[in-house]
Amino acid sequence: MTTVADGRHAGRLARLRIAVPRGILLAALPVLLFCLLAVIGPLVVSYDHVHTELLERLKPPGTQLAGRIAVFGTDQVGRDVFLQVLYGARVSLLVGFVTVLIAGVAGSTLGILAGVAGGRTDTVIMRAADIQLALPAFLLAILAASVIGPSVTNVIITLAVTRWVIFARVGRGAALAVRDREFVDSARILGGSPLRVTLVHIVPSCLAPLLVVATSSFGLVILAEASLSFLGLGAPATVPSWGQTIANGRDLLGTAWWISTLPGFVLAVVTVSFGIFGDSLRDVLDPRALAR
Amino acid sequence: MRAAHTYRAKLATSGAVAVALLAVTTGGAFAARSPVTQAAHEEAQQAAPQVLTVAGPTSLVDLDPQGPNSAEDPTTLVASHIFDTAVTHVGDTYEPALATAWSSPDDTTWQFTIRDDVKFSNGQPLTSADVKASIDRIIRLDGPLAPLWSAVASVEAPDATTLVLKTTTPFGGMLTNMSLLYVVPADLADTDGFFQKPIGSGPFTVESFDPGERLVLAGNPDYWGSAPALSQLIITEIPDVSGRVTALSTGEIDFTWGLPADQLPTIEADAALNLVTAPTYAFYYQWFNSSKKPFDDVRVRQALWHALDLQTIIDALFPGVGTPSLSSIQPGVFGFLAQQPNAYDPELAKQLLTEAGYPDGFSTSIQFASTCCPGIRELVQAMISQWAEIGVTVEPLEKEQAKWVEDLLALNWDMNAAYNVTTTGDANFTVGRLYTCAANRTGYCAEDLDAAISAAQQSLDDTERATHWGEAQKIIWDQAVGVSIMGVNGNYAMRSSVQGFEPPASGIPNFTSVSIGE
Numbered sequence: 001m002t003t004v005a006d007g008r009h010a011g012r013l014a015r016l017r018i019a020v021p022r023g024i025l026l027a028a029l030p031v032l033l034f035c036l037l038a039v040i041g042p043l044v045v046s047y048d049h050v051h052t053e054l055l056e057r058l059k060p061p062g063t064q065l066a067g068r069i070a071v072f073g074t075d076q077v078g079r080d081v082f083l084q085v086l087y088g089a090r091v092s093l094l095v096g097f098v099t100v101l102i103a104g105v106a107g108s109t110l111g112i113l114a115g116v117a118g119g120r121t122d123t124v125i126m127r128a129a130d131i132q133l134a135l136p137a138f139l140l141a142i143l144a145a146s147v148i149g150p151s152v153t154n155v156i157i158t159l160a161v162t163r164w165v166i167f168a169r170v171g172r173g174a175a176l177a178v179r180d181r182e183f184v185d186s187a188r189i190l191g192g193s194p195l196r197v198t199l200v201h202i203v204p205s206c207l208a209p210l211l212v213v214a215t216s217s218f219g220l221v222i223l224a225e226a227s228l229s230f231l232g233l234g235a236p237a238t239v240p241s242w243g244q245t246i247a248n249g250r251d252l253l254g255t256a257w258w259i260s261t262l263p264g265f266v267l268a269v270v271t272v273s274f275g276i277f278g279d280s281l282r283d284v285l286d287p288r289a290l291a292r
Numbered sequence: 293m294r295a296a297h298t299y300r301a302k303l304a305t306s307g308a309v310a311v312a313l314l315a316v317t318t319g320g321a322f323a324a325r326s327p328v329t330q331a332a333h334e335e336a337q338q339a340a341p342q343v344l345t346v347a348g349p350t351s352l353v354d355l356d357p358q359g360p361n362s363a364e365d366p367t368t369l370v371a372s373h374i375f376d377t378a379v380t381h382v383g384d385t386y387e388p389a390l391a392t393a394w395s396s397p398d399d400t401t402w403q404f405t406i407r408d409d410v411k412f413s414n415g416q417p418l419t420s421a422d423v424k425a426s427i428d429r430i431i432r433l434d435g436p437l438a439p440l441w442s443a444v445a446s447v448e449a450p451d452a453t454t455l456v457l458k459t460t461t462p463f464g465g466m467l468t469n470m471s472l473l474y475v476v477p478a479d480l481a482d483t484d485g486f487f488q489k490p491i492g493s494g495p496f497t498v499e500s501f502d503p504g505e506r507l508v509l510a511g512n513p514d515y516w517g518s519a520p521a522l523s524q525l526i527i528t529e530i531p532d533v534s535g536r537v538t539a540l541s542t543g544e545i546d547f548t549w550g551l552p553a554d555q556l557p558t559i560e561a562d563a564a565l566n567l568v569t570a571p572t573y574a575f576y577y578q579w580f581n582s583s584k585k586p587f588d589d590v591r592v593r594q595a596l597w598h599a600l601d602l603q604t605i606i607d608a609l610f611p612g613v614g615t616p617s618l619s620s621i622q623p624g625v626f627g628f629l630a631q632q633p634n635a636y637d638p639e640l641a642k643q644l645l646t647e648a649g650y651p652d653g654f655s656t657s658i659q660f661a662s663t664c665c666p667g668i669r670e671l672v673q674a675m676i677s678q679w680a681e682i683g684v685t686v687e688p689l690e691k692e693q694a695k696w697v698e699d700l701l702a703l704n705w706d707m708n709a710a711y712n713v714t715t716t717g718d719a720n721f722t723v724g725r726l727y728t729c730a731a732n733r734t735g736y737c738a739e740d741l742d743a744a745i746s747a748a749q750q751s752l753d754d755t756e757r758a759t760h761w762g763e764a765q766k767i768i769w770d771q772a773v774g775v776s777i778m779g780v781n782g783n784y785a786m787r788s789s790v791q792g793f794e795p796p797a798s799g800i801p802n803f804t805s806v807s808i809g810e
Contacts, residue, residue: 052677054608058554076554076609077673232662237688251533254558 024280030273038089047087049240053078058256073258075248085263088242091235092270095152095225096218099159104214107164111171112206116179116198126172129165137162141224145233152235155228159221170213174206208285212278219274226267242267342511342808343524344790346801347536349550351663351693352527353503356487357474358429360697363436366527368715369800373509373525375474375492376517378404378423378455379467381717384626386467389517390423390475390493391455399462399752400445404455404470410516412477413497420449425478427457436701439731440469440720443749462750464757465720472716495520495804505529521792521807531663540565540785546808547786547793549801552666553613559785566790569612572782572799573622573714576614576671578658579774581706583735586654593772594634595644599682601636605674606778609667613783617776619765620723624797627719627748627761631769641682653683658707660689661696665711671777672709703735711780715798719761724749727768736773 056078072081228234229243249259352366378391496509580587729737748760
């Protein structure tokens with residue numbers, strides 16, 4: 001029975017009464033918390049990353065400072081580590097969101113185009129993707145960062161350039177799967193132009209897997225941005241970022257362990273949560289799962 | 293079904309065995325750092341040749357003692373092991389080294405008698421021609437040490453054991469210069485790739501060199517002076533401070549120095565390690581590029597100095613390691629004269645900025661090398677924070693060592709923060725070399741400063757020289773050519789088996805007298 005719900009008819013989900021896996025709620029919580037804090041946190045609490053408070057340096061978590069408690073302690077020039085994590089979350093969210101948007105839109109478009117058009121277009125696009133994959137992504141990022149210099153824009157561009165391939169591959173796969181379906185054929189026979197057929201009939205069916213990829217990529221992009229910042233090639237030193245905070249505590253792991261460990265833990269939780277969320281999303285949106 | 297069950301069981305068993313093996317071997321690897329293996333390691337060291345492995349705070353990129361890196365600590369450290377100098381500076385006097393005797397027949401002539409029994413490690417005899425070539429090379433390559441030799445008009449080697457130097461004006465700093473002149477073979481020094489495996493006459497010879505990774509030196513048993521007890525000296529690269537401290541604790545290296553103040557308690561608490569601290573001629577400093585706006589205005593430079601609360605910075609970031617600087621050189625250096633400390637006064641700073649035409653402050657940058665010296669990043673961050681309070685936004689530019697040196701010498705910077713040593717213990721090395729118009733190292737050029745420096749360099753009377761050096765220091769201080777931040781108490785951390793180490797005033801360790809005991 002072809003009660004397959006394609007993306008267009010997502011509203012039917014509730015009526016199908018699919019048991020939403022508990023994992024998705026568990027993973028959604030840190031994800032939502034992260035997004036919420038990243039957006040609202042900096043608006044509520046003020047923090048100046050340039051300002052050093054030398055008398056408050058290397059204080060352990062929970063120390064009472066002038067007027068507030070250092071929840072995650074302070075670093076070696078007296079800056080509050082929790083506030084660095086909060087403000088760094090904003091950078092991570094921005095980089096993650098914009099990168100996934102750019103890579104996602106560009107990659108998906110190319111992928112769906114390749115899948116629908118087939119032939120030479122498909123070959124060219126997929127070979128370009130293969131070439132991109134052959135280049136070690138991280139080295140490319142390091143090269144770009146050291147040539148152009150550290151800035152948030154450069155990080156976004158570099159990461160987007162290395163990330164579009166997976167969207168293209170998934171988009172192409174989804175487009176290929178849907179291209180020869182009956183309803184697409186019907187639309188074509190009824191006289192729809194290739195563009196209309198693609199946009200109205202094929203693309204919606206590809207959205208579900210692409211959304212899953214986007215969500216999983218989000219976590220990996222955040223991790224990549226932190227890695228670049230750790231190496232000093234990400235956001236500039238005047239902008240707080242998770243990688244930079246972790247790098248600052250590197251020499252003090254034995255004594256002031258909180259500088260590297262706590263932001264690192266937060267980073268790990270966020271990355272894993274995005275991954276699980278993406279996985280659970282796939283379980284929910286996969287048409288074959290729905291048919292069961 | 294049974295076959296599947298058995299297969300699955302076998303898979304599970306082999307998986308479990310593999311995991312167990314992995315756990316045992318990794319556990320074993322961790323156990324390798326246990327006391328039992330440590331004792332075996334030390335026993336092997338006693339029975340085996342004397343090998344000392346060291347790692348320093350700064351990256352070693354170049355072995356050329358006359359080239360662009362000739363003023364960098366690691367290059368000087370290696371040079372003092374593989375080459376010889378004409379004289380050595382011991383305390384307040386100069387002792388013969390390659391030169392057995394010297395005299396100054398008249399005001400503008402110096403004559404040195406060079407030993408005839410010294411050979412380079414390739415068997416070639418060392419003559420005055422090699423000393424002449426080394427001096428010519430320093431002047432010709434125009435590196436950071438070249439300004440020290442600006443008074444030299446000619447160098448002649450009339451015979452194999454005589455060296456005659458003529459100067460344009462009387463020059464009192466000749467012996468100091470000769471104590472820092474490393475003699476390289478005349479015919480080989482300019483060949484391509486010579487400094488990849490240089491040949492010298494010193495107590496150690498170069499076995500292999502991987503720039504930025506590792507240098508292996510072998511003890512020279514045929515050394516004309518007192519041969520070293522070590523058979524091998526390995527200088528390895530561990531730029532990460534925590535990595536270095538860990539390597540020292542586990543015995544991977546035997547000696548390190550220049551640790552940040554935060555690491556010293558860890559070293560002191562470890563019974564297997566010794567910590568030696570001693571005052572040095574080293575200091576942390578900051579320069580303004582006086583050839584670039586807005587630092588061409590003395591009021592702006594003074595404003596930025598008054599905005600800094602150096603005492604708090606030193607107390608917080610460098611406890612036990614730093615003492616506030618009172619001049620552009622450290623106490624103990626010949627010619628040192630204490631200056632009036634500049635008060636921490638942000639209000640005065642803002643006033644000076646307004647007078648200079650920057651009531652709302654301005655934006656600029658500060659460069660520093662990532663492997664410069666312990667705590668440089670925190671120091672720069674603290675200074676940037678304090679400058680932000682008077683409205684001056686400073687962007688930190690952290691650069692890799694070689695790039696930093698390149699930009700520094702090309703004056704491609706607005707402000708520069710670094711570490712320096714008055715290696716010879718004489719004011720000429722710092723004041724005379726870096727602050728003349730001809731040297732053009734800071735963009736600051738003033739006739740009165742040049743006059744004071746020349747007078748000091750040309751004077752042959754110690755008291756007179758000291759007076760002139762004092763004058764030069766006062767000008768440098770009052771004109772705020774840079775901010776003199778703090779003097780450094782050197783720290784040297786070593787395993788307790790390392791014996792015979794004497795902390796040098798220059799802060800640059802020497803291992804010629806070191807041996808490995810029990």
